[in-house]
Amino acid sequence: MTNEKIGLYIHIPFCRKKCYYCGFYSLASLKYLKDFVDALRIEFQTYGKYFRNVDTIYFGGGTPSFIGAENIKTILNDISSIFVLDQDCEITVECNPEDLSYEFIEALSESIVTRIVIGIQSFFDQKLELLGRSYTSKKAREVLRILKASTTSTIGMDLIYGTIFDNLDLWRQELDTTISFYPDHISCYELTIEPKTRFSQMKTFQVKMEEKYISEIYIYTSCYLASNGYLHYEVSNFARGLCQIPRHNWKYWKRAPYLGFGPSAHSFYGNRRWWNTSSIRKYLAALGEGCLPIEGREDLHQEQIELETLCLGLRTFEGVKMDSFKVLRFSPLRVKMLKDLGYIGLKGRRVYPTTMGYLISDTLPLELIE
Numbered sequence: 305m306t307n308e309k310i311g312l313y314i315h316i317p318f319c320r321k322k323c324y325y326c327g328f329y330s331l332a333s334l335k336y337l338k339d340f341v342d343a344l345r346i347e348f349q350t351y352g353k354y355f356r357n358v359d360t361i362y363f364g365g366g367t368p369s370f371i372g373a374e375n376i377k378t379i380l381n382d383i384s385s386i387f388v389l390d391q392d393c394e395i396t397v398e399c400n401p402e403d404l405s406y407e408f409i410e411a412l413s414e415s416i417v418t419r420i421v422i423g424i425q426s427f428f429d430q431k432l433e434l435l436g437r438s439y440t441s442k443k444a445r446e447v448l449r450i451l452k453a454s455t456t457s458t459i460g461m462d463l464i465y466g467t468i469f470d471n472l473d474l475w476r477q478e479l480d481t482t483i484s485f486y487p488d489h490i491s492c493y494e495l496t497i498e499p500k501t502r503f504s505q506m507k508t509f510q511v512k513m514e515e516k517y518i519s520e521i522y523i524y525t526s527c528y529l530a531s532n533g534y535l536h537y538e539v540s541n542f543a544r545g546l547c548q549i550p551r552h553n554w555k556y557w558k559r560a561p562y563l564g565f566g567p568s569a570h571s572f573y574g575n576r577r578w579w580n581t582s583s584i585r586k587y588l589a590a591l592g593e594g595c596l597p598i599e600g601r602e603d604l605h606q607e608q609i610e611l612e613t614l615c616l617g618l619r620t621f622e623g624v625k626m627d628s629f630k631v632l633r634f635s636p637l638r639v640k641m642l643k644d645l646g647y648i649g650l651k652g653r654r655v656y657p658t659t660m661g662y663l664i665s666d667t668l669p670l671e672l673i674e
């Protein structure tokens with residue numbers, strides 16, 4: 305049994321309907337809901353034999369709000385009866401606008417939930433329809449007004465850019481509307497075409513905007529949100545000050561331990577990463593037989609650990625300390641060149657990405673090492 309504080313990620317594998325761009329595992333039905341909640345309890349109990357202290361909980365998916373406030377509370381009660389929750393445990397629930405009634409928000413506010421993240425994605429009906437979202441922009445604005453008036457929880461909003469309907473003018477309006485609700489946290493994700501999604505099967509209809517305009521929107525977003533008081537602390541994420549950086553998400557970038565529950569959830573502890581099966585049936589069957597539903601695992605060796613530390617670190621405004629690496633070697637020439645070109649900044653021996661650096665976050669780490 306370890307006393308180390310860990311984060312818990314709960315993957316709720318249900319959605320009202322599948323959005324056309326989504327590659328996450330979820331079913332468009334609640335058929336297995338009760339069995340899932342029962343199986344989760346067994347999964348908590350199994351890990352509870354080895355882990356005790358929890359300082360963050362994150363309900364993602366899928367659509368956690370789709371299963372209703374009572375089920376979220378039941379899952380939280382199960383967690384609290386097995387693990388010891390920090391007094392200021394950060395508890396996040398992802399929600400979709402169509403689930404956010406006044407009653408739902410009130411029920412969550414009365415629970416121990418501390419953060420609500422709303423998948424708004426857009427305030428434009430045409431764009432919402434293109435993405436396969438099942439609410440209108442009017443509904444999105446309505447629930448945000450209710451939410452602002454009736455909860456003291458921290459509020460996060462997710463947006464998507466890069467569709468065929470986006471241009472700088474429309475995106476400016478998206479951001480204007482977003483900050484008018486004064487959220488504590490904003491995530492802006494570029495639309496990507498994931499395999500096995502409806503978008504990936506579309507051959508004739510173009511859904512993405514031209515690549516050359518994406519970077520323009522990205523740089524604009526960073527400047528716009530910075531001038532409105534938001535810290536661009538990670539490639540796709542902005543917080544209204546340091547204290548609004550979600551502690552759970554920060555664990556992912558800092559390689560802190562977390563446990564994932566539910567189908568397709570990933571876990572990380574020590575230098576081991578493992579993940580659950582992405583099939584609800586296999587998930588329920590394994591736990592029904594008293595086994596963990598683990599589908600795969602990998603143990604990272606030193607070079608992989610350092611590469612991962614570098615890649616994840618360079619996704620954040622903190623960057624990495626060049627001296628903390630034993631195997632990887634930074635190239636002084638390349639470091640100087642990338643600094644001169646404006647992709648990175650240096651604070652002593654710490655290297656961190658600029659907004660331009662965030663834009664090339666996939667290749668930047670390899671550009672810096674010998």
Ligand code: SF4
Nearest residue numbers: 319322323326365366
């Ligand atoms: S984007 Fe969210 S709501 Fe849409 S299918 Fe994916 S998980 Fe479900």
